[in-house]
Amino acid sequence: MPVNPHPSPLVIATRESRLALWQAEHVQALLRARGHTVSLLGMTTLGDQILDRSLSKVGGKGLFVKELETALQDGRAQLAVHSLKDVPMELPEGFALACVMEREDPRDAFVSPTFASLAELPHGAVVGTSSLRRQVLLQALRPDLRIEPLRGNLDTRLRKLDEGQYDAIVLAAAGLKRLGLDARIRTIFDPTEMLPAAGQGALGIEVRTARYDLIEALAPLAHWPTWLTVTAERAVSRSMGGSCSMPLAAHARLEGDQLHLDAAWGDPEGRIPLVRAHAAGTVLTLEQANALGQAVATQLRAGGAIGVAGAADSASAG
Structure with a gap:
């Protein structure tokens, strides 16, 4: 039976690629099963339009979410579904990552x-x-x-x-x-060969910070183990300069209450050898996950990795 038989209609802002629409429709189906009326607002982002240049030269992966956030801000949509690896480490003021869903294969x-x-x-x-x-x-x-x-x-x-x-x-x-x-x-690829990007394989749902009703409605869709692992991964990138689009890999796995976090940084010009780091610890909260990510970022810098001010951005939309 629906949890809430008379909720307000919801609109999901989404990119119009086949994969983005699959992701939005997946969330739409889950919310409909809980009694919500949900429609989609398909949008073409600047990141989708610029295909002749590397995103690192035109603003990074945040170009895939900016138009969706504008739709949330002006009320055309109430939530946006993102591939989490495309979401910048710092969201604009007034926006929140309300839900991280169970991860697909991160590799x-x-x-x-x-x-x-x-x-x-x-x-x-x-x-x-x-x-x-x-x-x-x-x-x-x-x-x-x-x-x-x-x-x-x-x-x-x-x-x-x-x-x-x-x-x-x-x-x-x-x-x-x-x-x-x-x-x-x-x-x-085994992660020991090709370490995934922070958040790869996970979906994040973004809302306006003030929409406490939406945050509560999305809570049943959240997957806590995934949220902990991607929080640690994203903390590595944030600590390296706040960018989700640099030559940086971060992948965590949860074993009981022990979180194992690996990261790697490389120089695209090949002047600096690949730098790797690892840490593990008890992680039960998002704060502990953040702390583990910060510790790994410290290891990377000690090994010669350069933060965002000295490293080129990368781009990966798929």
Whole structure:
């Protein structure tokens, strides 16, 4: 039975890519099952429009959420559903991350029509990604490869691969699985090889801070273990300068009440070797998760990692 049979109608602001719409429709179905009337407001963000340049050169991944936040601010929508790895570490004043949902597979996927794994790629093969995180990790694994930019939504990236522009591409496994494209995955990278981005595979729901009613309504959709792990991951990035779009990886796993957090930072120019850090501790609260992330960021800086002021931004929309 619906929990609340007469709630106010809700509008979800969402990007119009197939994956973004899947995510919004997933939240829509969950809220409808709880008695809410929910519709979608599809929007094209600036990040979707700019396809000829790396996002690091035009403002970072925050370009994927700005228009959605404007819709929340002017009342056209009440909530926005985001891939959490696209959400900036610091939200604008008046906005809150009200819910983090259970995570899909957080790992990266190797996709190629010809080769079964990264190890099988020939010397000098072309791999597509516009994520500086993936670039530095790929360079650490296979410095002989050519890493070329790859922009566009998931379907566009797969089309460019199929047209022969790349020998392989690297995508988030979560997006492929959510759209039923598991068959395109040749190999899923172990996190010890390709450490995921902070928040990868998790969905976050953003609302206006003053909407306590919405925050309460979204509470049943939240997944606390995921919220703890992504909070620690995002704290690493925040502590490194407040940007979610730098050559930085952070991935946490919860074992009982012990949170294990790994992070890596790389120099896209190859002047500084890959820097890795790890910490573990008892984490029961978001404050403890934040503290663990800050400790790992301190380790990265001690190892030579450069914060956002000295590091280029990266971009990864899929």
